[in-house]
Amino acid sequence: MTHIITSLCLRDSSCVEVCPVECIVPGKPIEEWPWYYIDPDTCIDCGACVPECPYEAIFPEEEVPEAYVAKGGERISRPEFNEVYDGENAKGEPVHLEHTKVLQPGEVVNLREDIQANYDFYSTGPGYNALNM
Secondary structure: OOEEEOOOOOOOOHHHHHOOOOOEEEOOOOOOOOOEEEOOOOOOOOOOOHHHOOOOOEEEHHHOOOOEEOOOOOEEEOOOOOEEEEEEOOOOOEEEEEEEEEOOOOOEEOOOHHHHHHHHHHHOOHHHHHHOO
């Protein structure tokens, strides 16, 4: 099993710094692949990335919530949303995301939908291309 970075990810990059097997990469192009992604074939399931994420966006795959209840104020990044997020990552570099939404307290979101995006990134997307070049 692997860990999954969900659409709560705002590309902070703290997870990348602590990964002992360097299996976390930012999605590119950002418009198509807005989160960071974990290579399921390389991840050793150590969990070092989980406490480093300031957005609490990383879960063991079997624990990704189907009914995530928002505390309120979290931002989610998915293509169907149209709010812009401008922030900084852990290195102080700018982060600009076009397709986000601020979640309201009690709003319920299915984060299990994000599991497939991680596998798609590594089976057909840029992650696959980078691994197979």
